Amino acid sequence: MARFLYCLCFACLCCALSTIGTASAVDATLSKSDHPKTVTVTAPTIITVFVQEALDSKGHPLPVSSGLLKFFQFFDRNAGLHLQAVTVPWNRAKQMTLDGKGIIWGFSKSPERLMHYRFSETVMKSRIWAIGYGEPQLALRSIKDLKNKTISVERGVSHGMEFELAKNKIFKIDEDAAQASARFRKLIAKRSDVLLWGLVQFDRQDLFLDYLHKTYLPGLRDPELLGKNFYASPTPLFYDSIHFASAKGQLENEMKKIDAAIRQGFKSGELTKLVNVLN
Structure with a gap:
């Protein structure tokens, strides 16, 4: 009886080792050809964009228009940047931009501003x-x-x-x-x-x-x-030409990506359609 049990255990051990070896061989084969490739998705860089606050007749802030949100989403797809709109009074928006806390949208040029801000390509006239x-x-x-x-x-x-x-x-x-x-x-x-x-x-x-x-x-x-x-x-x-702007020397890589996306967007026509519905 003892000899029978010994033989049975030995047979089970051999079977287990054989199964492990087969699984390892299958894994090795899959790792070479059949395993799906891992695709790394890089999340867009989040950039705060200051938008001029608009108020209704009772002094309540108005929401950012759907057209402007769609315009910002264009840069998610084409610049790898998620432009997160923050509405604030205009003078505060300008100062927070100079402090390097984000970029400003809807900015036009003046002699004084050109000394302190880095302007994007023209988005609209x-x-x-x-x-x-x-x-x-x-x-x-x-x-x-x-x-x-x-x-x-x-x-x-x-x-x-x-x-x-x-x-x-x-x-x-x-x-x-x-x-x-x-x-x-x-x-x-x-x-x-x-x-x-x-x-x-x-x-x-x-x-x-x-x-x-x-x-x-x-x-x-x-x-x-x-x-x-x-x-x-x-x-x-x-x-008046309308732009994004950052403080000079701040967020330069992001501004370059925005410039490239603007040029490509007008070339393809996609940005022209989005800009035409802005107000």
């Missing part, structure tokens, strides 16, 4: 329209028509190099917070003569005014603006 209210209507055909006028602009916003050279020389500026409805109310009350507003989409006065009265002003939900009719300059008074 904004048309700066002059808006007036009441009678008699101002001509608003050229910068000369703004002479000695009080011009309403958003606080901390530049409308390009030509605007920068003319402000406080040809006209006086009245800077307001990002609450757009308050700027229009001041225009109605004659506390400012002209309001400057930049948009990308429209190159004709009639299309611009149609959008202003039928879409933009109703969207502000300000009862004081309902039914009010504004007029605009026949053509844009200024043209």
Whole structure:
């Protein structure tokens, strides 16, 4: 009986060793040819992007538009960067960018800014329209028509190099917070003569005014603006290039990736479609 048990145990051990050897051979074969290859997916680098805060008629922050979010997602796919939008007041956005805490979107050039910021490739050209209210209507055909006028602009916003050279020389500026409805109310009350507003989409006065009265002003939900009719300059008074920007010497590799993606996006046409719906 003891001899039988010994033989049985020996047979089981041999069988186990044979199975292990076969499995090892199979694993070795699989490791050479049949095992699926491991694909390493690199998560996009997260970059904070400061976006100008916009407020509704009650002073509540408005959410980032879906068009802008889709525009930012373009850089996830084409630059390996996840642009995380943070809305803050404009002057704070500029300072936080200078402190190296992120980059800023919607930035235009001025002589002073060029000394401190590194600008991306141009993303879009904004048309700066002059808006007036009441009678008699101002001509608003050229910068000369703004002479000695009080011009309403958003606080901390530049409308390009030509605007920068003319402000406080040809006209006086009245800077307001990002609450757009308050700027229009001041225009109605004659506390400012002209309001400057930049948009990308429209190159004709009639299309611009149609959008202003039928879409933009109703969207502000300000009862004081309902039914009010504004007029605009026949053509844009200024043209402004819009960019990303970082502090000089900060986030340079990320800015290079953004530049490359912008160039490629316009070449393929993908970025053109995304930019056309921004406002």
